[in-house]
Amino acid sequence: MKLNEKNIFLQSKYNVTAFFYDILDYPWERRYRKWRPALVDDLRGKVLEAGVGTGRNLAFYHQDVELLGIELNAHMLRKAEKRKVKARCDVTLINEDATVMSSVPSGQFDWVFSTFMCCVMPDDVQALAIEQFARVLKPGGRFRLLEMVYSKNERMRKKQAAFAPFVEKVYGARFDRNTLRYLEQSATLTVSSTSFLKDDTYLLIEGVRD
Ligand SMILES: C[S@@+](CC[C@H](N)C(=O)[O-])C[C@H]1O[C@@H](n2cnc3c(N)ncnc32)[C@H](O)[C@@H]1O
Numbered sequence: 001m002k003l004n005e006k007n008i009f010l011q012s013k014y015n016v017t018a019f020f021y022d023i024l025d026y027p028w029e030r031r032y033r034k035w036r037p038a039l040v041d042d043l044r045g046k047v048l049e050a051g052v053g054t055g056r057n058l059a060f061y062h063q064d065v066e067l068l069g070i071e072l073n074a075h076m077l078r079k080a081e082k083r084k085v086k087a088r089c090d091v092t093l094i095n096e097d098a099t100v101m102s103s104v105p106s107g108q109f110d111w112v113f114s115t116f117m118c119c120v121m122p123d124d125v126q127a128l129a130i131e132q133f134a135r136v137l138k139p140g141g142r143f144r145l146l147e148m149v150y151s152k153n154e155r156m157r158k159k160q161a162a163f164a165p166f167v168e169k170v171y172g173a174r175f176d177r178n179t180l181r182y183l184e185q186s187a188t189l190t191v192s193s194t195s196f197l198k199d200d201t202y203l204l205i206e207g208v209r210d
Pocket of ligand 1: 007010014050051052053054055056070071072073076096097098099114115116117120121171173
């Protein structure tokens, strides 16, 4: 894998996090697993899932999907490999940096999909990942990203702020990433809708490659 050196820190963080990721994430996963089937329900054709993690979305893809899952950390990827047996579609998983994607061909994908990857990615590589999303999508291809963001409600925001150091330390995630802004600045990708899955803390961003 060709790795962007700005991702070395995050990659090594997940060398540790990977071993207890599913246990640690369990309280949240109870919520996410209700969302995951609907998030991928209408995806068809060639789909690239970025930051596949331990493979929590794999079981829910339609059989008419040909999935390429990419993941920065080899230990996370190994866990995802075990979940491949639950998938109904063809799945290929590779160790690849979403900000580089050196082994992923251009203009081949109908969809780019990701859950909770961009909120983990450092700010200075966000635009690079978005460039790669644009590169690998076919013209007219679509993207759907789910991210955690800060609430506009002050009480909720305070709760999130109290939790933020833990979330950053363990997952590298932050509530204040500017993924939507970077997408809006893309010359090739157009954001077609934004919505929230719960309160205003889980932001779903959807769009299309021109
Ligand atoms: C919070 S986890 C989410 C995992 C999974 N998508 C899910 O919904 O359970 C974020 C994942 O993104 C991966 N990741 C972060 N930056 C990445 C990058 N540049 N390329 C590929 N994967 C990346 C991390 O290694 C981690 O497995």
